[in-house]
Amino acid sequence: MQIPLPKHFxxxxxxxxxxxxxPEMLYTITGKSMRRVVRIEQVPTLLQIEQVDNHLQIEIxxxxxxxxxxxxxxxxxxxxxxxxxxxxxxYDLLKQHKGVRSFPEDYxxxxxxxxxxxxxxLCWCIIGQQINLTFAHQIKERLVKHSxxxxxxxGETHYLFPTPSSILALSDEELQTMKFSRQKMRYIxxxxxxxxxxxxxxxxxxxxxxxxxxxxALTSLTGIGPWTANYVLMxxxxxxxxxxxxxxGLIAGLKRIGVIDDKKELDKLEAFFDGFPGWxxxxxxxxxxxxx
Numbered sequence: 001m002q003i004p005l006p007k008h009f010x011x012x013x014x015x016x017x018x019x020x021x022x023p024e025m026l027y028t029i030t031g032k033s034m035r036r037v038v039r040i041e042q043v044p045t046l047l048q049i050e051q052v053d054n055h056l057q058i059e060i061x062x063x064x065x066x067x068x069x070x071x072x073x074x075x076x077x078x079x080x081x082x083x084x085x086x087x088x089x090x091y092d093l094l095k096q097h098k099g100v101r102s103f104p105e106d107y108x109x110x111x112x113x114x115x116x117x118x119x120x121x122l123c124w125c126i127i128g129q130q131i132n133l134t135f136a137h138q139i140k141e142r143l144v145k146h147s148x149x150x151x152x153x154x155g156e157t158h159y160l161f162p163t164p165s166s167i168l169a170l171s172d173e174e175l176q177t178m179k180f181s182r183q184k185m186r187y188i189x190x191x192x193x194x195x196x197x198x199x200x201x202x203x204x205x206x207x208x209x210x211x212x213x214x215x216x217a218l219t220s221l222t223g224i225g226p227w228t229a230n231y232v233l234m235x236x237x238x239x240x241x242x243x244x245x246x247x248x249g250l251i252a253g254l255k256r257i258g259v260i261d262d263k264k265e266l267d268k269l270e271a272f273f274d275g276f277p278g279w280x281x282x283x284x285x286x287x288x289x290x291x292x
Contacts, residue, residue, distance in 0.1 A: 001057075001058050001059075001070050001073065001074060002052075002055040002056065002057055002058070003055055003056040003058065003074055003077055003078055003083055004054065004055050004083075005051070005054050005055055005056060005083060006083060006084070006085070006086060006087075007086070007087075007088070008086070008087040008088065008091065008108065008109050009081075009083065009109045009111065010107075010108055010109025010110060010111075011032065011050075011051035011056070012032070012109075013107055013108070013109050013110035013111075013289075014081055014110065014111055014113055015029055015032065015034065016292075017110065017113050017289060017292075018034075018113060020292060022133060022134065022137045023137050023138065023141055024137065025140060025141045025144040025145065025148075025159050026120075026144065026159060026160070026161060028156075028158070032050055032051065033048060033049070033050040034048070034049045034050065035047065035048050035049075035061070035153075035158060036049070036158070037062075037149070037150075037151050037158045037159060037160040038073070038076055038116075038160070039117075039149075039160060040069050040072050040073060040076070041068065041069055041072060043063070044062075044149040044150075044151050044160050045060055045062055045063060045065075045069070045073070045151075046060070046061045046062035046151045046153050046158050047059065047060060047061065047073060047077070048061050049077060056077060056081070056083070058073060058074070058077055060073065061153055062151050062153055076116055079114060079116050079238075080113065080114050080116050081111050081113060081114075082111045082112050082113075082114065082238065083111070085111075087109075087111075087282075089278075089279070090276075090279045090282050090283075091103075091104040093275065093276050093279060094283075094286075096275075097272075097275060098258070099257030099258050099259060100257060100283070100286070100287075103286050103290070106290070107286055107289050107290070110285075110286065110289055112234070112235075112238070112281060112282055112285045113285075114235045114236060114238065115232075115235045115236050116236065117161060117202075117236070118200075118201070118202040118205065118232065118236050118237075119161070119163075119164060119191070119192075119195050120161040121231075121232045121235055121236045122191050122218075122224065122228070122232055123161070123167070123188055123191060123192075124136075124140065125224075125227075125228040125231055125232060126184055126187045126188050126191065126223055126224075126228070127139050127140055127143075127180075127184065127188075129184065129187075129228075135179075138179070139178055139179050139180065142177075142178040142179070143162060143178055144159045144160075144161060144162065145159065146170075146174065146178065147162035147166040147167065147169075147170065148160050148161055148162045148166075149162075149163075164191075164192040164193070164195040164196040165192075165196055167188060167189065167192040168189060168192050168193065168196060172185065175188075183223075184223075186222070186223070187222060187223025187224075188223075190221060190222050190223060191221065191223065191224075194221060200217075200221075202236070202237070205217060205218070205237065206237055211233065211239050211241060211242075214229075214233055214237065214239065215229045215230070215233060218232065218233070226245060226246075227244050227245060227246050227247060230242040230243060230244045230245065231244050231247075234281040234284065234285070238281070239281065240278045240279060240280065240281050240282070241277070241278065241279075241280040241281060242280060242281045242284065243269075243270075243273055243280050243281075243284060244284060245266075246263075247284075249287075249288050249291055250284055250287055250288065251263045252291060253287035253288060253290050253291050254269060254272070254287065256290065256291070257287070257290070259272045
């Protein structure tokens with residue numbers, strides 16, 4: 001199956017961002033081809049994705065597919081790589097601002113690579129709180145290997161992020177062995193319980209009328225602060241105007257391009273982002289990319 005690609009799309013840039021040297025368990029990249037397990041109609045399904053000419057070519061490797069499954073796969077991949085959005089208005093804005101004028105050429109075609117699964121995105125934020133990315137990936141790897149669904153294909157094991165019920169089934173001892181702190185154990189169980197009992201889902205959050213109500217719904221949950229809410233709304237629901245305040249990478253990037261000299265200069269930060277209405281999430285993402 002295929003997904004047609006819009007103008008300003010770079011598969012190489014997307015793969016570069018996904019393959020930044022961390023031990024990722026949820027997809028494998030070989031050359032310019034990617035494999036990932038996704039849950040399609042509740043069944044773990046292994047996909048292979050690569051660019052062929054002006055489209056993404058997607059193969060379902062682990063099973064035969066029905067038309068409805070193929071539609072769900074297309075929707076998942078399109079959402080993951082944000083293929084339906086024109087970047088031209090964003091690039092026009094970038095060229096008007098000192099410090100980021102080169103971004104349309106430097107990172108041409110980079111899409112805001114998302115995390116389509118809301119539960120995975122929230123758990124990832126909790127895992128990463130107050131630790132470095134390398135350690136966070138190590139904890140996620142232990143969790144995924146222990147509790148995630150698996151698909152075997154051509155002698156290799158491919159993993160899917162654990163379900164809420166599988167998280168809730170873990171004992172304190174198991175989570176401690178994975179290096180979860182007691183605080184993170186509590187937070188991740190709260191989130192898993194919200195999903196398991198139907199109080200939180202992608203659809204229920206997406207149905208709220210605006211960004212502020214979605215942010216409030218998330219930050220009302222124990223363990224989710226403004227940074228996590230902004231990150232998840234950016235990466236999963238694709239709210240266009242998220243700024244992950246306090247993010248160390250974002251602050252470093254803003255210093256690098258001369259927007260601020262100190263993280264306390266919120267007035268300068270906000271004035272800069274105000275010049276990108278509807279594109280603040282993309283601007284944050286491109287600033288992260290500029291650090292690599």
